[in-house]
Amino acid sequence: MLKKFIICFSLLLSLNTKAQSGFQLGLEVSPVWNLNVHYNKVLGFGPADGGYGFNIGVPVKWWFKENISLQTGLTFEYMAFDNRVNNTLLSSQRHGSINLPIMFNLALSDTWYGVFGTGVNYNVFNQAWSGFSVDISSQINSFQPYIGAGVNTLLERDKGVFEFGVQGRFHFIQLLNENAPQSNDFSSNILSLDLLLRFYLFNR
Numbered sequence: 001m002l003k004k005f006i007i008c009f010s011l012l013l014s015l016n017t018k019a020q021s022g023f024q025l026g027l028e029v030s031p032v033w034n035l036n037v038h039y040n041k042v043l044g045f046g047p048a049d050g051g052y053g054f055n056i057g058v059p060v061k062w063w064f065k066e067n068i069s070l071q072t073g074l075t076f077e078y079m080a081f082d083n084r085v086n087n088t089l090l091s092s093q094r095h096g097s098i099n100l101p102i103m104f105n106l107a108l109s110d111t112w113y114g115v116f117g118t119g120v121n122y123n124v125f126n127q128a129w130s131g132f133s134v135d136i137s138s139q140i141n142s143f144q145p146y147i148g149a150g151v152n153t154l155l156e157r158d159k160g161v162f163e164f165g166v167q168g169r170f171h172f173i174q175l176l177n178e179n180a181p182q183s184n185d186f187s188s189n190i191l192s193l194d195l196l197l198r199f200y201l202f203n204r
Contacts, residue, residue, distance in 0.1 A: 024061040024161060026200035030054060034079055035191040036093075036175065046186065051081035055099060059163075059198045067107030075099045077121060079190075091130040095140070097121040103148060103167075115150040115167055115196075139180035144190065146171045152196055165196040 034051035057075025064070070077099040083091045103117035121144040126137045152165025171190040176183045 022063055024059075024063075024200040026059050026160065026163075026198050027057075028059045028073070028075055028196075028198045029056050030075075030197050031195050032077065032079070033193045034081070036081055037189050037191055038186050039189075040186040042185070048191075049081045051079055053077060053079035055194065057099070059200070061105070061200065067113075069105040069113075071103040071105055071115070071117070072101055075101075079192075091128070093136075094125075094127045094129065095123055096125045097123045097144065101148070105152065108151070111153050113152050113154070113165075115152055115165060116148065118145065118147050119169075120145045121171070136180075139176060139183075141173055141175060141177045144171045144173055144175070146190075146192075150194070150196070159201070161200040163196060163198040163200070167194040167196055168192065169194065 032053040032055060034053060036049040036051060038046040038048065040046050055075040055077045057073060059071065059073040059075070062070045062072075075098075077097045079095045079097070081093045082089055099119065099121050101117065101119035103115055103119065105113040105115055108114050123137070123140055123142050123144065126135065126140040127133045128136045146169040148167050148169040150165055150167030152163055152167075155162045155164070169190075169192040171192070173189075174183070175188045175190055182188075
């Protein structure tokens with residue numbers, strides 16, 4: 001269902017895409033799907049925990065040419081991994097971070113851009129919930145740098161420019177640090193898939 005939505009919406013947007021220039025400042029509310037990938041030091045890769053979240057904040061683009069831009073800005077990223085049985089929430093792990101991307105947009109065609117680069121998340125809260133919340137920040141690596149890649153397209157509107165796309169990110173530093181009891185047995189890295197939804201209000 002999500003795949004069909006992305007294809008149909010992308011085709012619609014691409015009909016009116018135009019070249020961009022200058023500096024753009026906007027708003028972002030992007031849903032995020034996450035995987036917490038575990039690697040057992042004895043058994044190898046284990047099952048990954050599925051999660052969800054969102055990015056909300058202020059994106060910025062600088063266009064060097066009409067086909068090359070730098071994407072940055074600041075967003076707040078929320079991430080949660082829930083454990084449910086029969087639709088009943090038994091436990092959850094929740095994280096909130098400040099996200100600073102440094103991504104480049106490079107034109108692939110008249111309507112589509114490739115997205116690639118890096119960035120970092122700084123975790124500002126980390127909680128484990130099982131009926132009540134416990135702060136687990138002492139067990140979490142505060143800095144979570146990542147590399148990312150994806151595609152996007154831009155659509156001009158009367159009051160601004162809308163960006164739509166998809167982007168994958170791999171956080172290459174483990175989520176858990178050496179203080180986490182389970183870190184002796186396995187590692188934990190985050191994979192994220194972002195549905196990019198940004199609207200640029202200021203363009204000069």
